[in-house]
Amino acid sequence: MEYERKKGTITVHLTGELDHCSAQSIRRELDALIAEPGVKTLVLDLQDMPFMDSSGIGVILGRYRTLRERGGGVAVKNMNPQVEKVFTLSGMRQVIQTLS
């Protein structure tokens, strides 16, 4: 999992499909990254994620809840139309920032 960190923000480049099958390993890797001291914001770059179903919503919201307790949050960027449709339907825009 490629990532870069700038101060309290960690940007993770997710690749491959995010479904129930892959959710557990992605969740585990993200949790390890945001467990680093000082991380408050997680940015998920979805440029190379061609597919996500509602299992991905659970993964994103779970990380959001963790970081919200630290006064931070989660943002996403580079969603394709399919991912964006699932994202929007799930009401994620109310709590997850989308970056251009």
Place this chain on the structure above:
Amino acid sequence: MDIINQMELRFLSVPENEGFARVAVSAFAVQLNPTLDVLADIKTAVSEAVTNAIVHGYEDETGLIVITAALRDDGILEVSVTDTGKGIEDISRAMQPFFTTQPEKERSGMGFSVMQTFMDKVTVESVSGRGTTVRMQKRLREA
């Protein structure tokens, strides 16, 4: 209307088959030249239905999932996803957005909402202790 092609898939309820199932159904639907957006909708809905069968139908057991798909001469794709798992006690409650019986596992509770949004028609039949069938329709092209 008449059926112009149909297929059936049988596979074990293991998560590794979620991707296989959605790709197989969308590949079958390609015959009617739908748009890429329509294919993405089908993949997403099938993924949700198969995930529900694995996660809720069979829960900690492994069973058989059967998908049937048919192409109609009026441009409609019919898909059914069947498990013989534990069934759904209250279908209308299960179909409510954000309802989940497994919040501790970070289930979003959006599976049926996604199916209903991405497909043109979704119906659910379930018998407690005997299993569930989700039937979906999607228009692939004008008749």
